[in-house]
Amino acid sequence: MKKRLILVMLLLAAVTLGLVAQPAGESATTWKVSEQSTEKTPKYVFMFIGDGMSHVQINAAQVLKGNNTKGSISLANLTFTEFPVVGLQTTYDATSFCPDSASTATSLSSGYKTHSGVLGLGVDKQFVGKTITESLKEQKDWKVGVVSTVTLNHATPAAYYAHVPSRNNYYDIGVQMANSGFDYFAGGSVNKAEDGGKKSIYTLLEEQGYLVTDDKNEILSLSSDSGKVYAQSPRLQDGGAMPYAIDMDASDVTLAQFVKKGIDVLDNEKGFFMMVESGKIDWACHANDAASEIRDLLAFDEAIQEAVRFAKAHPEETLIVVTGDHETGGMTIGFASTGYNTAFNILENQKASYIAFDEIMSDIIAQNPNLSFRQAMVLVEEYFGLASPGSKASDDALVLSEFEYSRLEKAFKQAMMPESSRESDQLSYQLYGSYNPFSVTLTHILNNKAGIGWTSYAHTGTPVGVYAYGVGAELFAGSYDNTDVYTKLKTLVGIV
């Protein structure tokens, strides 16, 4: 009973300090915590963030993993969709209902709202709020891990250790990462590690005692004796991120492997906190590429399985929280031209992410600058399964209509022009965003044929789910704000 009283007092203190949104009259959040708080305190906390991951992204992965054959559909469960507790969080930031990852990750890591683009500072860009990871390190001497499929000084991972007025201050964020004292960084590279004559961020990391490695064998042999580690994907893609899961081969280190090694490095008697971001769910959704988004989400789920394995070995001491930071792309299941049908199985025909396909195309165009649309269609069939009107395909659904074919031909012509010569009117932006007109039209056509629609190349205001398992999981039931995710964690782990 004593512990419960302390939890309630901590929460009341948080309300008094304005850290918890208090509705008029009785505080709903106080009621939830006082009625449902746990007697136990987790010692190992996993925070999984699917960037850009809301309900539809998750549901789409369940459909693709399940069965979408006409007449016999079934939905497959993911590891985290089977968690016993599900909640819902709102994602708006200080000034927008379509927030960015800097402000939303700051709310998740530190419990307050700020502007889009700002990391670890209040709306005045002066207030420095401690992150949960900084507090756990200082107050409880827990080990801390930060893992991401994108660069480790990108907005979401940075929100757990950095305080800067702009998420684009990559070098400054990198310096703060090297000085964080955190124990395990893993996944992508450091974005803009060099800045003129200043020391490389990698040099700063080594000076702070980090073992920096991108060697797969060395990464797979990391242990609790390895000390502080920066483990980087041996192969990088798309500005220093890990490759998309759809593009990976046996030489790559998967997100699940980075999480498993993170557990090995961080495991200790005092406790640890590991934040794991799947950042390219967001990037694929910006590009409206469902097959790549879903593959990364399934790889994210495999990484969550590693945490569940650990939780089962430490059932009285582990908490796993899985959530998104915002929705990206305005993804829907159901599209105008497919009506009440879906055919997700045709997504299986996509063999490379949009970015890998762009690279393949640019290599081919470099060798053959006069590549024709008919020649390009050979690649379209190989990488997307889509076939010209009237031709035979493995599935009739993959044969392009005359309308789709001419839409694709127009996009191809745009893609073959230098960027500066391409059409830049409002319709062109709605059709292609800032992406390669050819690949984005290919994913649009394949996605639409599968029954998937997109409304944006940016973030939307859709709330996101929170899935929890383990000690204190029940606190994450119900409907609340993203800042409450921090408050609930803070209350549970007992930091002030």
Ligand SMILES: [Zn+2]
């Ligand atoms: Zn984004």
